[in-house]
Amino acid sequence: MYLFSSLVRMLRVWRKYNESLRELSRLGDRELADIGIMRADIQQIAWDAARAD
Template sequence: MAAIDTLRAPAAHHPSIFERVSASLRYWSDVRETRRQLSALSDRELSDIGLARGDIERVARGL
């Protein structure tokens, strides 16, 4: 019969420097691509999706 230990917390995973750098680069790339695509839209297209040109940076960073 198998038993599951529910009292112990799972071991915390501490990301390596490589994982942190990789995650930072993915985030930077995602922000850059989002900013590029939104900037390519006209003011009318941005308005259609409820944004103004000044909102692009905030939206790209996910704030």
């Protein structure tokens, strides 16, 4: 049972990561700068957001 719940949690994290990555990647450089994000930081920020939930 633990393995199944771990798998479900990882899938949810992965889905949240992809959603955040997609949303941030759609923003232009100026929009990213306005919110204090560099394009090179998008992947890390997406992972952090996915794991925080």
